[in-house]
């Protein structure tokens with residue numbers, strides 16, 4: 245059995261945590277198994293990495309209607325083909341589409357780009373219960389990365405606004421612990437991003453011009469193991485601010501450039 249089970253999850257949700265901890269994956273990738281009470285077929289969200297023990301533990305909870313994936317990063321989807329094979333090859337892998345209504349669940353797929361261009365969240369309703377599976381759009385703790393090559397901070401902020409519209413809906417992320425209120429988490433990260441953008445604006449005013457220079461000024465004590473992630477973030481922030489400044493016709497300091 246490769247997984248840990250959290251306390252306090254609804255009875256129709258099981259967490260199997262993959263054994264791939266790291267600076268970007270926190271304790272490991274969360275693979276979620278959903279099955280409505282009394283139903284035969286369940287769903288898998290994010291099979292996780294290609295780890296035989298982990299995938300076997302997931303396959304033990306079969307049968308499944310479909311394997312859903314939140315986005316194309318390897319730590320979420322690498323195991324999907326092997327899991328599908330373990331399940332006999334006739335369970336589809338689903339990454340997009342507006343809604344699935346079957347086997348006692350209603351699953352609404354929300355486009356939430358930003359972390360990557362292909363990121364989605366799954367709003368799952370089971371009876372009167374609702375839960376939002378956020379993948380890497382919002383992690384259970386710590387800040388997600390607007391990742392190269394197709395992450396986009398402007399899109400990310402809009403995606404957080406989308407998630408802000410679900411007050412008191414349980415949040416089940418791709419990494420880290422469950423959180424009781426996805427809307428509160430979205431608001432927290434909107435505020436956090438605004439603070440970071442203000443810091444990057446200040447760094448630009450001090451002459452920072454490259455992602456490296458921004459990281460040196462904004463995150464002076466950063467752990468070298470995650471510096472590359474901060475560089476991605478700084479690049480996304482610079483791109484976002486420069487785009488905004490071009491649109492408003494002003495420089496980073498709000499003054500027209502000569």
Ligand SMILES: [Zn+2]
Nearest residue numbers: 315317359380
């Ligand atoms: Zn990711």
